[in-house]
Amino acid sequence: MPTLDRHDAVFVLDLGASDNRFHPDWMTSINALLDEVEKGDEPCALVTTATGKIWSNGLDLEWLGEHPEQFATYITAVHALLARFLSLPMVTVAALQGHTFAAGAMLSLCHDLRVMRADRGYWCLPEADINIPFSVGMSALIQSRLTPPAAHEAMVTARRFGGLDAYAKQIVDEAVTEPEVRARAMALAQQHAAKAGPALRTIKTRMYADALAKLRAEDGSVAEPQLFRA
Numbered sequence: 001m002p003t004l005d006r007h008d009a010v011f012v013l014d015l016g017a018s019d020n021r022f023h024p025d026w027m028t029s030i031n032a033l034l035d036e037v038e039k040g041d042e043p044c045a046l047v048t049t050a051t052g053k054i055w056s057n058g059l060d061l062e063w064l065g066e067h068p069e070q071f072a073t074y075i076t077a078v079h080a081l082l083a084r085f086l087s088l089p090m091v092t093v094a095a096l097q098g099h100t101f102a103a104g105a106m107l108s109l110c111h112d113l114r115v116m117r118a119d120r121g122y123w124c125l126p127e128a129d130i131n132i133p134f135s136v137g138m139s140a141l142i143q144s145r146l147t148p149p150a151a152h153e154a155m156v157t158a159r160r161f162g163g164l165d166a167y168a169k170q171i172v173d174e175a176v177t178e179p180e181v182r183a184r185a186m187a188l189a190q191q192h193a194a195k196a197g198p199a200l201r202t203i204k205t206r207m208y209a210d211a212l213a214k215l216r217a218e219d220g221s222v223a224e225p226q227l228f229r230a
Helices: 024-038 061-066 068-084 105-109 138-143 149-158 163-168 179-189 198-207 211-215
Strands: 003-007 010-015 045-051 055-056 092-096 099-101 113-117 175-176
Touching: 010 024, 010 179, 024 068, 024 149, 045 179, 055 061, 055 105, 061 068, 068 105, 068 138, 068 179, 068 211, 092 105, 092 179, 099 105, 099 179, 105 138, 113 163, 113 179, 138 211, 198 211
Parallel strands: 010 045, 045 092, 055 099, 092 113, 113 175
Antiparallel strands: 003 010
C-alpha cells in the first residue's frame, strides 16, 4: 500500500511495490495521504515515486470486471484523483523509476514535472491496443499536458516510450540513470517548495480549467462499462 515520508520540505509519496493499480482501497489510501500533505501551510513540495519495476499500471480492470455495478462510482473516483493531483497547491514531481502505463501514465501527467529512468521502463497509453477509449476528461487531461504531436502518437498508436524517447517527445522533463531518478526529483521539488500555497493552486486551476472541468463533471455513467473490461 502507499506510504508517505518527508525530507525537509519535500513529501515523498510512494505508490507501493506492486502493480499500483487504481484499486478503490489504493485510491482511498492515496487521498488520505494527500490530506496529510495538504493540511499544513508551510512551504512544501511533493515527489511521487514507487518501489520496484512498476510506477503504476493504471485502472484495476480485474476488480472492475468483478464489480460492474460499481463502474460509474469507480470511474468518478479515478477522475477525482487525477483532478486532485493536477490542482495540488504545490509543485509536484513524478519520479518514474519503472513502467508507467494507462491511467498510471495519466497520473504522471498530473504532476508538474516528470523524471524518468533512461535505460529501462516504458511510458505508455495502451488504450488503442486494448480497445478501451479514453473518457472525455482523460482525453482533455492528456491533450493539456502533451504537445499535439506527442498526444496524437501516444493516444492513437499506443507507442511504448522509453526514457530517452519520452524526453525527446517532451513527455518527461528529464531522463536519467536509475540511481538518479529519485534524487533528481527530490532536488527539483526542493527547489520549488517555496511556491506552495493558494496562489499556485489558482494558477493551476486556471491553466487547466478545461481538463479539470471535464474530469470533475464527467462520471462513469457517460461511458459504457464493457469497454473498460480486459
